[in-house]
Amino acid sequence: MRVDVATVRKLVETQFPEWADREIRPVTSHGTVNAIFRIGDDLTARFPFLSGENPDSAEILQIRRGLETEMYGGKRLHGRTRFATPLPVALGEPGPGFPAAWSVQTWLPGTVATDADPAGSEDLAADLVDLITELRSVETDGESFRGRGRGGVLADHDQWMSRCLQESEGLLPVRNLRVLWEAMRKLPRGSDPDVMTHCDLMPGNLLVTGNRLTGVLDVGGFQPADPALDLLSAWHLLDPGPREVLRNGLTCGDDEWARGQAWAFEQSMGLVWYYRETNPVMSGIGRRTLERILADPAV
Incomplete structure (x- = not known):
């Protein structure tokens, strides 16, 4: 289920007079989780994609809990890095035309790196060093x-990776990728x-x-994890030269660096086949990342 401008306007008028x-206007995005709308110049409303016109109570509850977790993570991170991050502002309630919770946060200006593609920038790599360190x-x-x-x-992702490898037959060099996993x-x-x-x-x-990093979006997942996880940015974003700048700036050991590559691999294997028809840009990101990994001399 998707939401349109008229519905968003009605929900905003009713809940946040x-x-x-x-002005309410949609934001073009290649994201896979939310429909995004501007509220004036400084706010955005985010409406989770639903499974259908009448989602069940379990899905609605899961969405609310997810949004509450996102708000907690966003507030926890805000102001802790020199790069701008959106600040959670409000949690919207279900209403006519949208039967689940939704969220409002501050708007950040800038161009997403998907569109700018500054892969050859050592300045961007240095900014990522600062971001990850912070x-x-x-x-x-x-x-x-x-x-x-x-x-x-x-290894907990074996079952998912098995499916991804199976679904990628004819799209990717699965035999090599299976050995790599x-x-x-x-x-x-x-x-x-x-x-x-x-x-x-x-x-x-x-x-x-x-070519400089100015802001970070989707900060609701901010949480403890393997320190190698944020290194997946090296493979999603950077060419070999800047990638080394990132590695050296973070003084990554061999094991940590290899795990970062593995997390990028795991994510990318799920992007290529899953979004091949519904979101070609996201599918292309996964394919490009896998190409970078396969071209790595260590691999």
């Missing part, structure tokens, strides 16, 4: 990774403690001006 006179400097408050997504143990899933975690991570440093979640 202080914004009733603001993310890691936030205290975990004794927490560690929890959940089933990326950031825990690579067999090696990646065995990478040692060692004694690296969990650190605070963004968890999804993909091109669409980073704002740039020129």
Whole structure:
């Protein structure tokens, strides 16, 4: 289920009358989770994609909990890095035309890295060093990774990777990729403690001006995880030269660097086939990242 401008305007007028006179306009995005609308010049409303016109109570509850987690993560990160991040403002309630919760946050100007593609920029690599260092400097408050997504143990993703490899027959060099995953899933975690991570440093979640990083989007996943997880940005975003700038700036050891590559691999294998028809841009990001990984001399 998607939402249109008229529905958003009605929900805003009803629930947040202080914004009733603001213009509502949709934002073009290659994101896969939310429909996004501007509320005036400084706010955005985010409406999660629903499974249909009448989602069941379990889905509605899951959406609310997810949005509450996003608001917590966004507030926890805000002001902790020199790069701009959206600040959660409000949680909208279900209403006519949209039967689930939705969220409002501040708008950040800039161009998403998907569109700018500053892959050859060492300046961008240096900015990513600063960003990841600042993310890691936030205290975990004794927490560690929890959940089933990326950031825990690579081998826990075997079942998903098996499906991705099967679905990618005819799209990718599956035989080589299968062998590569067999090696990646065995990478040692060692004694690296969990650190605070963004968890999804993909091109669409980073704002740039020129070749410099200016803002970070989708910060709701900010949580403790494998310190290698945010290194997936090296493979999603950078060519070999800038990639080395990132590695050297973070003084990554071999095991941590290899796990970062493995997390990028795991994510990308799910992008190519899954979004091949529904979101070709996202599918293309996955394909390009896999090409970078396969071209790595270490691989």
